Amino acid sequence: MSLQQLLADAVAAGWLPEVFQYPFVTYALIAAVMVGPLLGALGTLVVVKRLAFFSEAVGHGALTGVAVGILLGEPATQPVAALFGFCMSFALILHWVKSRTQVPYDALVGVFLAFAIALGAALLLYVAKKVNVHILENVLFGSILTVTPADLMLLGGISVISWVLIWRYGNQALMSALQPDLARVQGAGGRKTNVTLLDYGFVLLIALITVAAVKIIGAVLVGALLLIPATTARLISSNLRSFFIRTLMISTGCCVAGVVLPMALEIPIPSGAAIVLLASSVFLLVVLFRQLGWSQRLA
Template sequence: MSGLLSEFMIRAALAGVGVALAAPWLGVFVVWRRMAYFGDAVGHAAVLGVALSLMIQLPVTLGVAAVAVTVALVIAALEHPRVGLGADALLGVMSHGALAFGLIAVSFLPGARLNLEAYLFGDILAVGWADVGVIWAGAAVIAAVIGWRWRGLLTATVNPDLAWSAGLNPDRDRRILTLALALLVALAIKVVGALLITALLVIPAAAARPLSRSPEMMLGVAMGIGVLSALVGLGLSYAADTPAGPSVVVVSVVCFVLGRAIGSLRTG
């Protein structure tokens, strides 16, 4: 018990909870808009951001955010009908291309290969108090921005034409969502890593969907599932000596299965 209350575990728990509270604000829209592959592409770009940050000696969070924003904006530009490429094919190219470029770039950094697993799968147990502060500050920004644009984003998600007629700007709201997603990727890379970021976005929100009767309820339930996954996953990691990031995701998957089962019982 004393190990669970040690300082590094407290820092890890606070970092995990901070990301778990931030992710559902975007995860619900990722699920509603079927943007999982978009989140995957931006998440994989984080590895390239890490490599560039180390090359030019920038803070990793800043470098990851810059690359994630760039990749997201490039995808948005290439999705224009004149490009003539399907969205699924485009996202596949960008997702795997960004990851491949990132892995190659990391291979040129002396000593970086030793830390590559931490960037791919997260190293939540290694976060410091400064990291915790950055995560919670970023989570507050994400919650404030998405909360401010909540109604506009909901309207544009349900019916873009209705949003335009109501004087809203779905394109602007999509850009806001994109920037917030890039910020979340930068915050979450130390917690779950580049390969598992999309899981943190999608799974709690998808698990909450059959248990919710309104968008706001879905957001709240997803937050609860995310926090539960972070804390139980950390406890499982400590008790069974398993990787922390994947353990958090496994607990999320269990919550998803239970949520779907409960939802089926309700509708059945």
């Protein structure tokens, strides 16, 4: 019995709301449950490594990746190869230049971001001649309607790879982010540590996640979800474990709610926008609670 059949039976028996009779809802929810924890987990490292602006830039670079993919003949709704190729090149070249110049990192990211967006904007003119530009909105801001079983397979594969890497190299990545020189000399996580390789690996992982999350959250908003849940959890956590768990909870909760709420309330907004709006609201609420002095109880 397929998953869809199982859900249809559950709907018929009245155990699930009617909305689950549509396959795209199931697919979107599965995607949300996979992508939420993944973005949360990487988000904790993004915050410690201070790579928030970088991950935003990689997401925005996706605009150009999408345009390149369509111009090279990839399907407009799924330009995965070009998206990954561009995001990866963007991230690697940026990181390589960073290690070879004295330019402050935020300034460097700003230059690369501006270049990527300008290039994307220039290419969109040609893309508009080939496809309806509105199709791009789905790729840039996410749409639950377009998630397919093939997307879920891709997302599942990338999730497994990412979790294995986090499990194996999490401590090393964390300690290298905190004190790179110490990790170079003394190692981290009880092992010898190649800080440069870890840095490049992490950057690649962010590019990979951007591609994985493109259908549900949208390329442009992935960076936001790498940043907001971890930044929020950081405000209310007193140790690493609670920081990690709370980030995952906020991230997953926002992803699921961002898929379900617009449907339930019949608000026609992209899923990515809904997810990020929810995450931002949680952040603002936590800031407000802290201002009101309720933070001690939360932490």
